[in-house]
Each structure stands twice: as structure tokens, then as C-alpha cells.
Amino acid sequence: MTISHAFLARLAAGARREDGQALVEYALILGLISVVAIALLSAIGTDVSQILSQISTALASAV
Structure with a gap:
């Protein structure tokens, strides 16, 4: 059984009990x-890529 299957089985078993409600809430x-x-890393990643591209262009023109 893989880790994800074990996690889902535990999540499903926990959902059947009242205490499992907290487990479901934590999962959500x-x-x-x-x-x-x-989403944040995707947005930041494009900005960082543009900055590195500008630095690369500046270094190439300086040499």
C-alpha cells in the first residue's frame, strides 16, 4: 500500500468517527x-524569471 493510499484510508476511517471530523478539517x-x-509561487516565479533575464542581458551587454 502506498503512502497516499494509506493516508486516504486513514482519512476515510477518521471521517466515520466524530473525532475524525477534525482530521477532515485539517486535510481541507x-x-x-x-x-x-x-498560486503564489507561480506568480513570484515569473517575476523572478524576468529579473534574472534582465540581469543576464545586462551582463551580456557589459562584456
Whole structure:
């Protein structure tokens, strides 16, 4: 059984109990944080790429 299958099995088993409600809530929060982090890194990544491109162009013209 892979880690993801084990996690999903544990998540499903936890959802059947009242205590499992917290586990589901934590999983949803983790998913939301992951989506936001990926979106931010994607936006920042293009800015960093443009800055590095400008630096590369400036260095090439200086040589």
C-alpha cells in the first residue's frame, strides 16, 4: 500500500468517527494552504524569471 493510499484510508476511517471530523478539517485546510502556496509561487516565479533575464542581458551587454 502506498503512502497516499494509506493516508486516504486513514482519512476515510477518521471521517466515520466524530473525532475524525477534525482530521477532515485539517486535510481541507492543508489543501487550501497548498493551493494558495502554489498560486503564489507561480506568480513570484515569473517575476523572478524576468529579473534574472534582465540581469543576464545586462551582463551580456557589459562584456
